[in-house]
Amino acid sequence: MTATPMTTTDAGAAASAQAGTRRSGNPFAMLRRALVYVLLSIAAFVSVFPFFWMIVGTTNTSADIIRGKASFGSAFFDNAATFFTQVDALRVFWNSAVIAIVGTVLTLAISSLAGYSFEMFRSKVRERIFALLLLLLSIPFAALMVPLFVMFAQAKLVNTYVAVILPTVASIFIIFYFRQATKAFPSELRDAAKIDGLKEWQIFLYVYLPVMRSTYAAATIIIFMANWNNYLWPLIVLQTAENKTITLIVSALTSAYTPDYGMILFGTVLATLPTLIIFFLLQRRFVEGMLGAVK
Amino acid sequence: MPQARLDRREHITGWAFIAPALILLGLFMIYPIVWSLWMSFQVGKGMNLSFGGLANIERLTKDAVFQRALGNTFIFFIVQVPIMIGLALLFAVALNDSTLRFRGLFRTAIFLPCVTSLIAYSTLFKSMFATNGVVKNALMTLHLTDGPIPWLTDPFWAKILIIIAITWRWTGYNMIFYLAALQNIDRSIYEAARIDGVPAWARFRYLTIPMLKPVILFTTVISTIGTLQLFDEVQNITQGGPSDATLTLSLYIYNLTFKFMPSFGYSATVSWVIVVLVGILSFIQFLIARDRRSA
Amino acid sequence: MNRIVSRRVRALGLALTGVSFLSVASAMAGDVTVWAWDPNFNGATMTEAAARYTAINPGANIIIDDSASQDDIRAKLQTQLLAGSTDGLPDIVLIQDDVAQKYLQSFPGAFEPLSDTIDMSVFAQYKVAAATLDGKSYSLPFDSGVTGLFYRSDYLEQAGFTADDLKDITWDRLVEIGTTVKEKTGHKLLDLDLNDTGVIRMMIQSAGKWYFAEDGSLDIIDNAPLKKALETYAKFYQADLVNPVSSWAEYTGSFTSGNTAMVPVGVWITGTIKANADQSGLWGVAPVPRLDIEGSVNASNQGGSSWYVLASSDNKEEAIDFLKTVWGSDVDFYQQILVNQGAVGSLLAARDGEAYKASDAFFSGQPVWQDFSTWLSQIPSVDYGTFTAEVDDAVKAQLPGIIQGGDVTAALQAINDQASQQMQ
Incomplete structure (x- = not known):
């Protein structure tokens, strides 16, 4: 695999600084930016949700989990005690x-x-x-x-x-x-x-x-x-x-x-x-x- | 990277540094593989084995279950790998923008799934996608479906579920590789292109993709191998069912060895099919890589 | 930099010395180790048995490992028997009846025949038959998988039926009852898992049939009970009486949470049902329905397992003596595991004990254990053969097609083709 060329730092920095000033105000750029945030937020939500679900689950009884209860319960210490x-x-x-x-x-x-x-x-x-x-x-x-x-x-x-x-x-x-x-x-x-x-x-x-x-x-x-x-x-x-x-x-x-x-x-x-x-x-x-x- | 000719001492060091790994690999990998090559010519049950020549190969050609497993493995390979790599690229490009807020947060969130333990992941997916699970509730609340989707009980949807599960777990992992590679790319090239009025999609297509090609190749190879070995997900989420819809080659090998009447010679033959397949795929990838170099 | 490096070297050195302490001593000689797969069921019964034995023989030390699942135990057992290695094997292992012949036949000499030292006539004969090869019996029969139709008596009542309406009926009649129950209460009749052939096997065994002919060869295409069973299976779906589930947890979750009206299943499920104390008084048990064909009875079996002694064991005599002393004769022990774990043993004399005669408040005072004992004596004995897992998979492969109204005769042909291919 090939190595990429070294960055010509000054030119790059100058260019992106320029781009930065120009970016604000352009409606298309703003729309695109909003889309990027939406996309990333959805991805992050989908990635993290199962963890949230798992943690909620530890606070519920077996019966509640089977019923698909998605809010925090009070069985955490019971579950821990059973486990231990x-x-x-x-x-x-x-x-x-x-x-x-x-x-x-x-x-x-x-x-x-x-x-x-x-x-x-x-x-x-x-x-x-x-x-x-x-x-x-x-x-x-x-x-x-x-x-x-x-x-x-x-x-x-x-x-x-x-x-x-x-x-x-x-x-x-x-x-x-x-x-x-x-x-x-x-x-x-x-x-x-x-x-x-x-x-x-x-x-x-x-x-x-x-x-x-x-x-x-x-x-x-x-x-x-x-x-x-x-x-x-x-x-x-x-x-x-x-x-x-x-x-x-x-x-x-x-x-x-x-x-x-x-x-x-x-x-x-x-x-x-x-x-x-x-x-x-x-x-x-x-x-x-x-x-x-x-x- | 060009390397000067090694002198004698470097040659010795070269072998000495590799020796511990080679000895261990020889013992715990090469020896068992050669053993299983020998086994693939044996027929019989349990411990009563005898030399059967090519009988196992012949059995393979008539084995409908094997063909189903091979077909499923290829479907997972052809459908899942491009989706995952596409998503990973998309997220990486979005996250590569240094002016983006909460970059670290998004990156961590999207990467998080691949750190979950297998057991947590399979338990969670089974319960979330159960007939009356939280996914059904969510889809119905959003009016995306008007009834439960038979995720685990329908051959088609079970395949989709496995694809979702693998994609969920490994997209972030691949994304990190692209992100790392993108940060190596000279920003000034982009800015020059932008100033010349090259639209975003064209910059992606004609700048980003070619420069990421080595990494894409790398992740494709890793994902190819991962797909051919696919076992954990199908064993723990669907057990290969329903109707063998999610049976993979690895799971079939496991069944032949541990679940069915043990016919170890035959399961060794199926293992060698994977070796040959990867050999062919690697050769194709090698040809593509050589083409690229000569072009 | 040097300090950092030397710290690293030291850390590495420390890690390497650690390796030499890593070997862990395995169980000491003189101990009897046992593998079981559920700490709340068969593991718990074994613990009780061990306590009784050590009370008589203070020197004995019985170690029970119930930390692996049944699938895991099978994988471990099979690997070691294939490897010809006996080091890691226990002295006693629990094996489900329908896979016993596979082990006995493919690993000759691996298990110790018990019929020489233990009188097998005191156990339920269909259990003994499952572990008999060439005239010798290899297991100490443990729990019975005698089936019953567990049902929600409140739903049944709402639909206008009584317990008597479920007595000695056919599966076809159950479909009719289930349709009414669903109309009146909104609850579906059954949980079914397309990855599990339990109900189908239960149906064919009630007709004294399995997947094989007497000589062990495949018997699928002209297997009338199997054909009828598959047709019945399809009827459940066509009448929309099924809650589809896809794992053990979802299966038990569905009926314990009140979604489902009935569960035809082995008696070992009793503990799972009774674990929901708030449902006390809402359950009843009827005899399992029969197939509407000649020879089918209202009794069958699902699962059930037995204890095997490994021939490689260093403590064979002690292991056998333990099984013989407690499992082979202690009637009181069987009363206790019935009450505590809901385990219905196979020792015939135990049936006359107090606990078996008692009625159960959870089941509205029904004498459930007596009922199960009655049905137990009627279970047709079948030969599970050595290829049950292969045929099961072939059957599973056809189920999605069958429930969508696919042709059952064609499905039988496909099952036959796949299974005969796999049985090489």
Whole structure:
């Protein structure tokens, strides 16, 4: 993918300043602007409404939710109490957190190293390998599950966090993402560091990593989300209740003989909270990070 | 980006940095895939397997359910991907205007859906689109429909629902890529075009689109793979029904392995169909990309 | 910059040392682990059973995991049996009767035959038959799926009917009653989910028929009960008596919120209905209608499951002894799970207990458990075979066409074609 030319800042700023003064007063421009606001408002409403619905749901009884009640109720504490008596929340949160955090750190380390290397040290063989990896990206996980399970069973690792985390750590998508982002990494920085006598691993750790922190922030969100929401593989490989993640537990609640909607929605809010928090913490860096990936 | 020839040490570093990822991918991806390639020549039930040559391929050609799943996957691909990419582009262009108010708010809101946990998202969509759900109430209040739309119980509408669900969840994600790319584009080109009296639609068509082409290609590839792997939504919202209207290839593989009388050889064959399909699609995309370069 | 870097390195190091602590010990030897799928139903009954057993055998430790759904348990079981790995499997697992033969036949040797050590004649015979292969029975029968027609007695009354009008009727007669009920009260007769063949299966089993012939081969095209069942299914829609639903939650939500007049379903739904205490006195149960053909009776089955012991278990003797001691003979235990969970067990002797004779205020004093016991003894036994899931999917594929008035004979042909393709 090609890099875009550098901006001629002064000309651009002057032009948009000019445009800014001219814009006010033009009825067509104003109409268009109004349309843009309407469009974006609708999009934002549609995007956010289900969240509102979910939060309203946590305050209503199961019966009210089924009737489609869309206003706040008073059952919030009952729902919370039911949830906490039925689910060992601390335990499942701990499991989810360990899996998601350790998984994210390891994925960042291993996959960014590989992405960096694929871009920085190009060779014919490595290019071929990269092309092959892109093809493998498309294989549905369901197809790999049985052989994977056999491997972990032979290694006596079934029902461990290791078994959940390890297969996700080398992520082709994240390698791909870091390779794209590395294209924007100024090679002069590397050359300068080499002249200063830094070894390759030092360049990666002390130069590349700090410069690319936005890219890492964006990747953190993507990987954390994927790990936190991972369903199929943890379902198969985690056997005992005390090792299960919040995603598995909440999902099972929905298929009880007598599903308690209020309690389930309380659980889904709880299960969504950590990814939301991570997103809001890293949000500014996230957009910058995505920017790097598409240059 | 042109790269100087690598020296010996860089070559070694190149391999060393990739090694951890390659070892893990070899273990947890390549090995299971090769295993499943071998399995695709096996026939039999459960653990009683024997070599069947091309019997599974032959079975595939007569399998109406497989053809339905393939057809559905293609419909989702052909209908949903363009809608999503179009909307994402539209929002990105609208949000790229630096004089727009509440940009951050709109951007965050539209991005929010892709941070939801899968379980929250599927529970919400099922309840909102239930026969007497909040969507029906809203549409009837707005007099857009005079009766409930059978979102989940009619083959046609169930497909639409899945398309709505995926679009809801992933439009913001794609939008961020475009937004990031747009911010890279030299503003002065736009202003020059504007001063020359080029209308907005033409600026979009002849300036924005060509400059975003690499990113559009990137997101198209990612969405193509996402569609071919489509599993979470259909498994959790419609279970592939009604009447297999939302059955996808991934869900069919899951059913063959875990729901039906286990015939693992056959489900491995279906997995390999996806690999071959992606191979073909990637090749087409490669040809398009090469055309662009030579033009 | 250096300080930041070293902090990062330290953080990374910390994370890596963390990995070595990640292995979690699995259940200790000597424990008996059990998989069930609903903490308020079968999980709760197992907890009660475990408490009774540990009271007699203080050394025993029975661990119940009811944190996964039934689908999840099937996926886990199937993966591990396919992988030939037994490490992660429990000692006892709950399996629904209609998929039991699939497991028994495709994974020979994976389950422990119980008929050698436990006398199977004390259980309802149709339950034992579902888990019998080559003369050996592999399960300790748990709950019965004996069906009843649960109905809102207030709606029925408003429409001018009495409870007797629902006794021993045909489905065709129910369509007529349902039409009147809808005219008078505005409530539709049934909830139906096009992704679920429960009602159709209930209908064909009442005629002693399933999807297969005696030798296990497909029997669809000349399957008269199936044809009649599909025609009846279409009638519900043509008479506009159906609230369409599309998930378990929506299904239960519709009848517990008073939308729907009646629910033909397995007895295990009782707990769900009674969970709405404000509807006490508004419900009754009638025998399930029969098909209007020769051989169909007013009794059938839906769901129901049984306990299986894994042959790989390290604690087979203890697991079997546990099942035998509590589930195989404790009549009082069965009274308690009936009262607390609404679980109708399969131990015949339990039927003579106090709880089974009691009448239920929620059902306006109807002796519901006695009624269910009566119907239970009349359920025709059928062989569920090994390909029920495949045929179910083939049936589901035709339902949207059938309810729009499509030709049932053609649909049977299509079901036959798809199912025979899938049964390779």
